[in-house]
Amino acid sequence: MHTGHYISGAGHLALIGWVLFGGVFSSEPDPVEVREVSILSEEEFAALTERSQPPESTQDIDAPPVPEAEPEPSPEPPAPEPEPAPEPPPQPEAVTPPEPETAPEPVAPEPQADAQDDVAAPPQPDPEIDAPEVSERPVPRPVPRVAPEPLPEPEPEAEVAPDVAEAIEPEPSDTPADEPQEPQEAQAPEAAASEIVTEAEEPSRAPDASVRPRVRPARPTPVAEPDPEPEPEPDTQTAAAPEPESEPAPEPEPEPQQTPPEDLGSGIEDALAEALGGGGTTDPQPDVPVGPPMTSGERDAFRVAVQSCWVVDVGSQAANVTVTIGMDMQQSGQVVTDSIERLSASGGDARAIETAFQAARRAILRCQGDGYDLPSEKYGQWDRIEITFDPSGMRVR
């Protein structure tokens, strides 16, 4: 019963197998290559090459497809003659723009002349040397236009760099080479002395350009009066700006030797105290080291130490209160507990303010431990501290 099916199936399988493996589809790539390449490029190039070269131009026309892949197949062309032929086609394409300027008829001679002029250099070396053809192609294009100019340019660039370095060198080379290290060493110990420290503060202001505007307006006024009270004031001004490094060491020695200028010395001290802006005659406490101002890092360290103990109840009414607390400090960094006082408060009723104050006070006392880590040499800068506790950024509402 199924014999017919088996026969049919076997026949179909045989047919399919023959179609797949029987060589039905034979490749004929050759006609594909011939059809387009030979016809299109041949017409144009033949017209150009017929007048200048022998009838073998047709074979040369076959070559153009090769120059399309010029870099690799270029070594294949055996004779030097066919190569110059393929080169002109790409170049005339680039040169064709000048062609429209002339009439179509004279085009034949003109492009030849133009092509010869422009391409004159490359074709000449080509016939002279066979091997370098491949390497010469990249060379001729950049050489006439790009190579000559960029070559000198990198040189000036290299020259610019040393110029810049030289402009910067003067600062580190001149000062640090001879003197800078010594005066820097002198500055560190100076911090312990009150006078020298004060001078150290002013030069720190000077570079900020805040000192210059002060000096300029001061000049017109002292022009008339400086003479009667000449020396003390100009001494402080001049010593502050230009002589901070050299004078501090020698000055203290001659002054104590010369007893008469005691008044001048006291005047200088007063002037320096005034220059500090710290209250002049009122602030100076002989045993309190004032030191330079607190750095931002020192202030931040203290702030972080206190805020780490400031417990904020964000849902309470006290979270709406901003309170400022004042307190006196001991040189050990401990808070004078009895001195803690509320200076101002805002943002809540009396009960909320009192709660906020108590929370802030607990924070201050709780985190002090054996004393806050504050620079003792600057005790005069933090013997009195005012802290504003502002929970506005933390409160929920």
Place this chain on the structure above:
Amino acid sequence: MRRLLLTLLGLAALLPVLAAPVAAQDGPLRIDITEGVIEPVPIALPAFVDEGGAGELAQRITQVVADDLTGTGLFRRIPREAFISSVTSFASPVQYADWRAINAQALITGAVSVSGGRVSVKFRLYDVFAGTELGEGMQFAAGEDGWRRLAHKVADQVYSRITGEGGYFDSRVVFVSESGPKDARAKRLAIMDYDGANVQYLTDSGSIVLAPRFSPDGGRVIYTSYATGSPRIHVLNVGDVQSRVLPAQSGDMSFAPRFTPNGQGLLYSATSGSNTDIYRMDISSGQTSAITSGPAIETAPSYSPDGSRIVFESDRSGSQQLYIMSAGGGEPTRISFGPGRYGTPVWSPRGDLIAFTKQNAGRFHIGVMRTDGSEERLLTASFLDESPTWAPNGRVIMFARETQGAQGSSSLYTVDVSGRNLKPVPTPDGASDPSWGPLQ
């Protein structure tokens, strides 16, 4: 390379400027602190001293005080094992250094005595780091069955002195106790301490009861009952547990009652046909007057603490939103504009916030917003959160949370107004519709 070199040189030039001291300050050093820490305040709470006849009661009172304080999330009790010094006498001087060493910010000492069936509790509160007593010592006395209230009183005082706000521990909550399956759930009114202790039932389960509300003085409770067949507002006297239905209620159904701040009247909603409006009733005379009128459904009114305004929910804009209007009526002002539906608004005892229920994207939330609708903040999120009620100090919100499914049940939770310290309130059965009473 050139740019890199210039950049490095520029940074090098800036180093001295960055390292230079800040401008010299005039006068004291001034510091601004804008960031603190949010953490429980460590407190030391040694066991109260037995001064005669207290026995274990002193321990239990101490424990209730500790539970009250730590339950707020604002305090942390330091373990007894960490104590350096012990308190054996209420009158003994405090060794601040010992308590300071264990980082206790506050120390609470107390003593309990029982004599003649009365319990006396006295306490002192110390600011450890300031080395001073915070306030004066106080003493409370009550019958032996009132020892928990004594503990709550002590905790309220401690809480108030440290936080600057009123306490809420000695307060009660009325709620609907639920039992049985969802499709046949028995509901009855119950009252308990704020922490779930001392539950007492005010009604039987013969009829459905809804939405109980404490009077401002805590002596009465108004609620909606189906005892008469349709929802009607009843008033219950907490002292003798006697209730009566209020007369002359407008509409076919009346519900969502809430006392006026003076306790002499109430607001409620009444439905006539398909329209629901808000009415006001004078309890003594039974006289009613309409506060709102219109086709929209307007219900869930709540007075401001001063009684000058009311907040309620309405769908007059097309969706359920919150509105505020004068207590005498007038043009309401919409205050909720977020996505979803807003309902059951309750004005805070502080007067600054309004708690509400919000339904959005298939979730229910308890939230708060300012009275002008600003600063809306959602505190919870679950399958069903509803019925918010404020603690007497306006710091904590209690609400009902129902779980999903046929076997789901409702229970009570509390959450701090900041959104922290969400925790359940233990009840013997299911619970819903809480109403937090005043401080006793």
